[in-house]
């Protein structure tokens with residue numbers, strides 16, 4: 477069974493979630509307007525799925541020229557250097573404005589390939605083919621594309637909506653456990669910020685999610701995508717409510733940056749960040765400490781970290797937070813929590829409070 481989530485707005489597109497979608501060459505090829513398809517993938521995913529996608533595309537459209545380009549696995553590939561390399565490859569490939577980039581992989585591939593598609597000839601089509609849970613429930617949807625700088629995560633990027641998203645849930649069978657858990661952190665985020673019943677559901681289904689029960693995972697993906705779609709179609713450029721999707725991310729990005737993108741992965745950092753944000757909310761009187769305990773307990777149960785890694789300099793973390801994209805006029809803004817299902821953006825949080833929330 478394929479689940480569909482439609483994302484409305486000025487350039488609507490469809491998210492398809494189901495088993496075997498990467499083999500559906502006709503569906504994939506229907507999004508290619510011209511003759512060039514570049515499949516961008518990483519060193520883990522390329523050997524598993526890239527040839528299959530290229531063959532499926534070519535079988536559906538024999539006139540198509542397909543190329544596969546492979547980037548190193550891991551967050552450090554989300555760099556300006558890799559970005560420039562992809563642009564050079566698009567040039568060598570002779571990609572014209574009707575070319576299509578297929579981003580086959582996790583969040584790093586999606587963000588990097590999406591950014592290259594956003595910039596090549598001022599914007600070409602991009603189809604997202606997420607192969608990690610995190611990319612399926614979050615990064616492949618909504619059009620945020622970016623690379624990191626040593627000074628901060630996702631600091632250079634563009635909003636560039638995908639033409640379509642195909643989440644082939646068969647790929648989750650080969651996903652390392654750590655990556656599965658990272659994706660669950662973003663799933664928990666949706667329950668935390670806007671759906672108390674979904675948070676209950678995650679608690680009830682935690683074991684099934686960890687055991688990769690196919691139906692339970694597909695339901696979690698579809699419900700997460702529906703939440704994200706509802707927000708990004710109303711606020712594609714993060715002028716308002718989209719910032720709620722950044723719950724936990726001010727702390728998370730600071731940790732990822734301070735660790736040089738080689739420590740916690742994004743989902744793990746978001747887990748820690750959400751607990752810090754919940755603690756901060758309790759300190760500011762918005763939430764009760766029990767809610768923080770409940771969130772931390774669920775994340776722990778899902779195998780995620782909840783404490784800031786030892787040895788990180790709190791002052792350095794706060795310095796990174798000042799370059800957060802939500803900050804205004806140098807003042808810290810956080811997405812804070814009022815308990816299950818409710819969050820809001822709070823401007824001008826005192827540095828001392830942010831420091832204390834690190835735990």
Ligand SMILES: O=C(O)C(=O)C[C@@H](O)[C@H](O)[C@H](O)COP(=O)(O)O
Nearest residue numbers: 614618620629630718721722725801
């Ligand atoms: O789509 C969004 O909006 C989000 O904030 C979702 C986040 O989970 C995601 O990590 C996003 O890439 C963070 O964006 P940033 O603007 O904080 O760099």
Ligand SMILES: [Zn+2]
Nearest residue numbers: 614662742746
């Ligand atoms: Zn995130």
